[in-house]
Amino acid sequence: MSLSLMCISHSPLMGFNEPAEGVREEVDALFDRARAFVSEVDPTLVVTFGPDHYNGFFYDLMPPFAICYAAHGAGDYDTSADEFVVPEHIAAGLAQYAVDHGIDMTISRGAELDHGAVQIPETVLGGITKYPTVPVFVNGVAEPFVPISRIRLMGQVLGDYLATLDERVLLIGSGGLSHDPPVPRWAEATEAQRAFLLEGRHPTPEARAARQAKTINTGLKFAAGEADIQELNPEWDNAFLDVCESGDVTAFDAYTATQMTLDAGHSSHEVRCWVAACAAMRSAGPYVTRERYYRAIPEWIAGFGAFFATTA
Numbered sequence: 472m473s474l475s476l477m478c479i480s481h482s483p484l485m486g487f488n489e490p491a492e493g494v495r496e497e498v499d500a501l502f503d504r505a506r507a508f509v510s511e512v513d514p515t516l517v518v519t520f521g522p523d524h525y526n527g528f529f530y531d532l533m534p535p536f537a538i539c540y541a542a543h544g545a546g547d548y549d550t551s552a553d554e555f556v557v558p559e560h561i562a563a564g565l566a567q568y569a570v571d572h573g574i575d576m577t578i579s580r581g582a583e584l585d586h587g588a589v590q591i592p593e594t595v596l597g598g599i600t601k602y603p604t605v606p607v608f609v610n611g612v613a614e615p616f617v618p619i620s621r622i623r624l625m626g627q628v629l630g631d632y633l634a635t636l637d638e639r640v641l642l643i644g645s646g647g648l649s650h651d652p653p654v655p656r657w658a659e660a661t662e663a664q665r666a667f668l669l670e671g672r673h674p675t676p677e678a679r680a681a682r683q684a685k686t687i688n689t690g691l692k693f694a695a696g697e698a699d700i701q702e703l704n705p706e707w708d709n710a711f712l713d714v715c716e717s718g719d720v721t722a723f724d725a726y727t728a729t730q731m732t733l734d735a736g737h738s739s740h741e742v743r744c745w746v747a748a749c750a751a752m753r754s755a756g757p758y759v760t761r762e763r764y765y766r767a768i769p770e771w772i773a774g775f776g777a778f779f780a781t782t783a
């Protein structure tokens with residue numbers, strides 16, 4: 472019946488590191504507008520596109536994307552470990568429609584979803600149990616990456632199905648923009664890191680705390696100009712936001728994974744979640760921008776952006 476769109480960067484460091492003066496207030500105000508937007512569109516169904524960072528999805532089996540029929544939070548960085556309230560018939564309807572329309576969809580009947588999929592819904596919806604929600608996992612860290620055109624088509628096909636439902640659907644995309652946090656990569660990983668990347672679910676509390684402390688500390692060092700990670704790229708981020716605003720979602724197809732890594736860092740692939748969400752939104756027709764926000768926030772290791780839209 473209706474689709475609306477809300478894409479926002481996540482960063483688990485938001486709750487740990489203080490950004491430059493005035494930035495916290497600016498982002499708080501953005502989240503106030505996000506909550507007001509949710510109230511306005513009054514969703515009856517939420518569909519989230521979120522990545523994972525080797526908390527729920529590992530190299531023992533790494534799909535490019537997956538519809539979750541059931542999922543719960545991993546609880547990393549103090550995010551919710553609640554069970555999502557998933558309307559299974561809608562998840563199943565989406566998956567069936569996707570496979571019927573040329574998308575090789577993976578499903579999960581019990582996904583664990585980390586801050587990448589939980590932080591933004593939790594923050595803007597007041598928890599992950601408040602609205603019936605179908606979480607869609609989109610791989611944003613683990614090579615190989617399928618072409619962006621496949622992500623765009625996946626979003627478009629899911630949007631086609633959602634537009635047939637008698638629901639007010641809020642699409643949430645979470646991730647990106649440019650950033651390069653210290654997530655291990657298989658090609659350069661040590662044996663211990665490879666063991667983790669292969670099957671590192673449910674770390675000990677000590678291992679989790681050590682991992683998080685390292686990332687939090689990297690954010691502080693990055694802001695001081697002392698971290699050995701790629702710079703944020705505000706120009707790239709704003710060009711990406713331009714494509715979101717344009718509504719010409721096929722223009723996303725020009726992005727290649729290799730160039731994205733070079734230009735915008737190893738975690739820029741999280742923007743796949745935005746691509747899928749924008750494409751789903753666009754399948755319902757032209758849309759109008761309701762919010763565009765951008766700030767490079769090194770303390771959070773985030774080219775931090777937002778883009779909201781409603782049908783024109």
Ligand SMILES: O=C(O)CCc1cccc(O)c1O
Pocket residue numbers: 481482483484524587646647650652653654686738771772773
């Ligand atoms: O926990 C991790 O491995 C990465 C954490 C992380 C840090 C900054 C921005 C992000 O988007 C992000 O996910």
Ligand SMILES: [Fe+2]
Pocket residue numbers: 481522524587646647738741
């Ligand atoms: Fe992330």
